[in-house]
Amino acid sequence: MKLIIKILGNILHPDIKDEIIGDLLEAYDQRAKKNKFIAGLHFILESFISIKWGKMFYQNERLWSSQNVKFSLRHLRRNWRETVVHISGLSLGLAICILLAFFYFHEKSFDTFHEDHTSVYRIVNEADQGVQYGVTPWPTGPFIEADFPEVAATRIYHTFRKTPTLARSDKQEFFYEDDLFFVDGNFFDILTFKLLKGQTSEVLKEPNSIVLSESLAQKLFGSENPVGRELWFESTLRLTVTGVVENSPPNSHLQYQAFASLGDIASIFQATGNRFSFEGWYWTAVNTYVRLPHGLTSQQLETDLVDFTQRHVPEAFAHRRNFKLQPLADIHLNSDEIEDIFVEKRSEVEIKIAMLLGIIVLSIAIINFINLASASSSNRLYALNIKKRLGASYGQIFTQMLTEAMMVVISSLLISLLLVFGTLPYFNELINVRIGFFDYFQLETLGWFVACALFITFVMGFYPASYTLRQVSKDTFGQHIKRNTITQKILVAFQLFASIFLIYGCIIIYNQFSFLTQKDLGFKNENVLMVPIRGTEASMNTQLFKQRFENSPYVTNTSLLSDIMGSTVQLVPFRIDGKPEQQNIATMFVDFDFVETFDIEVVDGRDFDPTIHSDSNAFLINESALSYFENGWEEARLNRGNGKIIGVLKDFHFMDLHLEIEPLMIGMSDAWRNYLALNVKGSNFSEIYEDIESKWVELEPNRPFDAWFLDEKLNNLYRSEKNQSIIVAVFSILSVVIAIIGLLALVTEFIQNRYKEIGIRKVLGASVNQIYYLITRSIALLFLLVIAFNLPLARLIMGRWLDNYPTHIDHQWMYYLYAFLITGLLIGSLISYKCLRAARVNPIEIIKDE
């Protein structure tokens, strides 16, 4: 209420001010006897109405005229230094905020472009141990369609652990195409990507048909019409092009280059050398999407799917096939807990942090403007007072100041848009998204934009304007009035708060990132060349390939293995003696040279030995897996080939560092040889690569050589952390710079307010040190107070971010200390400089005026 009275007092004409406020208060008083709350509401409402009519009657002059623009421009031009600081600070802040808002909305918009996307769901397969998979068994989709005729289901199959090759049928130029998906015929009815050529229901109806994306069609056939042409898939299967689909939208969780028909699964399997069965409920390999009819809710279908599992899935693993429905739009942001193969996903915490950062940066910029504008207002009191004397009303002065703020906001907005336009490509590249500048310029967003601009103008303009008006109304010709120190302190405190927080966040993110990339994984990953061999000649003839490669002067050892070390490993069910239930344990399949190639320490037992025949059924385990064998691993028997365990390896990070080290079994199997790891020596990598490639081409002429170094691949896993830390660092530094400009202005004003006091103190014999102490004391106290509040909050927020990572750095007081020291030193030195300059000034200069 006090605030409203103050506002009214500032706005209303002094002739009627007392009467109106008095009457309003009295009316409130009468009503408050009955009900305080209602009286308060009445008071607020009536106050607003009073402002309106008060203006109507008591200001014959117009509140806003084009003169305002002229005056504002003149003012901004005269104080161009200040204007430049205002506009540059604000436009930087706005640009950062807009970029982050783009990012936020982009991430939120994932998969919402599909027609009626709220009725599309992905089937998630929940195993009994709470593990969720995005992949389902092959029959899930067709059986759902059979049991629930009104539900449409489609499957997406990504060639299992293998990058397939494609080539034009008339040219033998094979290339790898990883983003090729096999889908059911009704695919485009459920995920409604736009077809540029071909009919939605027709294109994938026939087996062996393929729909290319626009860019792949361009790559293969140039400007020729691709429809009707033929492609080689894996050099054995002919696929006919039946249509062209738009390039995958940037906000699709499915990033594709081509869709081929799943019509003839057997021939696809044959072409890829896949010998699994696609009829059972055991192997989970396809993503299944369903479109529900109107009137059927996902809960209803989920309940029905319980019976469905009972009906169809064999009892032995029915408990590991609990089907849940995940809304299509949730897949991108809410799949942290779900194991997937090809889904583009991001953690929601990440975008929340981005939004938080954006809001902090914008607040800093706005507060900065408020600080600077009110700090400089004393300089223009003369001008405003004269204006007032010449007959300007309070309202006119108020609107003029708001006009100024608005002009600053509008020009900053325009500049920030330019900045955004210029930096968007780099931003996209850094965080690995594809956001178009015009994606978000629809009518609705423009409306929001204007609303935000007005809001910012009001927030920014209001305080400095009303503060200046208050001074004018005190009729102080040239006399300096001290600012309301509480408000001033709160603003300074916020700036400090945000600065320390941002620097702290930066330090934590940077440390976490370097922790992830420099952590010892527990196995050798430098100089390891990985050759994908699944479904190739090499997987049939491993010994020949191994020998050929080992003949190379650059290769020291080679090992076959099923998974990429350090990224993901398949779970395999085991039945262990003494445990009632089947256990899903991460399992890799390798050959005899595995331990040697990756230089892993055997802590107990022994390595595989090629001279012992039974070792081909034996297993190695890691230390974490010891928990399964409480009675000693030596005696344990496993259901797989009656295998026994022969040794224990030291724990190593076989999964990506976003995940914890889990129990691991390492066995031998011919069916699972997906990669050949070559341990190479030498320094000229391109020479090594060429040498090995030549050996590959001799044996496998139809298949391009596509090997990569393991450490590079693993570093790519942490690319998003790296880019995140860069972005947070850049934005934080920028906003800290903005904040410091603002703080500096405040301190300058603070010192100016006490200039006379400093002069008198010096005349009376105070030393420079004493004056320095006097001025900095209150700021230092404020700083400490801010830290007391900041510390727990910063720890809490960054703690939540770190919790995303099972292996993460611990909070250390050191990090906070660094943040504190950096901010303290930066601000401290600037303030000290200003203070000392003030303290050194000859007192005569200051007090000679009086």
Added chain:
Amino acid sequence: MNDSIGNLEEMVLLLVMTLEPEAYAISLANEYKKIKKKSISTPAIHTVLKRLVSKGFLSSRAGEGTPERGGRSKVYYSLTKEGYAVIKEVQIQREQLWANAEKPQFT
């Protein structure tokens, strides 16, 4: 100057006349509520009062402040000669009309 007055304006003029010399916005609003059985907001009263002052039917003078007003002074209103004339005229016109009219027969 526009001499005609509206319904609410007439009401307020009458209220001022009856409440004089204690006629200010809040007492007027309270009296209005008592007679009309309908409440009126403070700014609405203010609007009418200011309009009547600008038409020259009311004059105002500053009064004392009270604690519930936060010490702000009241503004009392009283009728001017023109103001009195205007409502008197309305009254006379009405009385003439009433005198000439017969009681209607309701069917």
